[in-house]
Amino acid sequence: MSATTTSKGERRRRQLIEAAAELLREGGFEAVRHRAVAERAGVPLASTTYYFDSLDDLIAGAVESSAVAELAAIRDQVDSVSRRRRGARATVDLIVTALIGADDDPDREPIVARCERLAASARYPEVLAVHARLASQFLDLMADVIRRSGRRASREDLRNLLRLAQGTMLGSMIEADAHPRESVRDALLSVIDVLAPPVG
Template identity: 50%
Template sequence: MSSAATPKGERRRMALVEAAADLMLEGGFEAVRHRAVAQRAGLPLASTTYYFESLDDLIARAVELSGSREMEAMRARIDEITQADRDAAAVVELIIELLVGPIEGAAREHLIARYECFIASARHPQLQEVQRRLRIQFDDALGEVLRRSGRQVRQEGLRRLLCVVDGAVVGALSESDPDPKQLAREMLSEVIDIAAPPASENASEQ
């Protein structure tokens, strides 16, 4: 067994991933460098190249950890949502709360980091599979919110709703006085009954 696969090795590897994830949230991908990660983790500089094939490999693991943390928070919030038939406005607010959330302080940095990861995957092949897995989890989370709100869940509808939120957030964050939640609210309100109509409509058609 190599030292990288021992319990001590796994702890060190995880410490490096956590350090990289924290640096990424604080300063974006540019902040994730071998020396900075090692210092944050309290480990020798050589440990970053010992435990990971490359900096891209380390970044990919950090992105996955960050995404997993975000999904855990989303699932905890979903567990609090009761089963009820909700009108369009109420469903839109739940989606915004789940996918956008707070936009002040550290929460805003987390939101920016999420979309930086999306865009970076176009240039970093190692991130593409990570983002694919995270996107599936986002689909599942959104689908569960719709089901608990008495809405039809269709794959094309999920994709449309996610694209609307993604476009609204990225567009708003690029402006001088961004309000991602308001822009997402306005855009979702126009499509929610099309992308995820009430489940009762489907039953009445049968």
């Protein structure tokens, strides 16, 4: 950050990040521009360069804000899951709901936004750094779902489950008749008993 951090400065920085996160959700990375962010936040245009070293720095802040909000929502879901032995389908359903959303949720925008953020990691080093910082928290949530389902998995197996889910979600979104939840469910069902077998 260019400016010395003050309470007013931190509030302004937060305003800009929230505005950028809204634009990111609505229109993807192309929608996040200095002028658009300043207008959405209701602040002078110069604020975007005063509080952020670059546009990529601002985008990374928006990505992190969105991802942290998603993590909190997933944590709330996982915390409400009872502990009991579950079969493959029930376990996979919990993972899919946590990572992608419920089947009865018709809103595809959160899935599209998540796919864009994942794909952007290859182009934006700052976004890649955000994903690297938050990856362990996603793995912790996945591990909790597995434990609550009476299963076990190594950290590497959890990582492979997450990679499979994310890769399948990305791949399914470019198909003409995309059904990302079904696609991820089918992919995880084929490996869940191997990567996260029941305990005992």
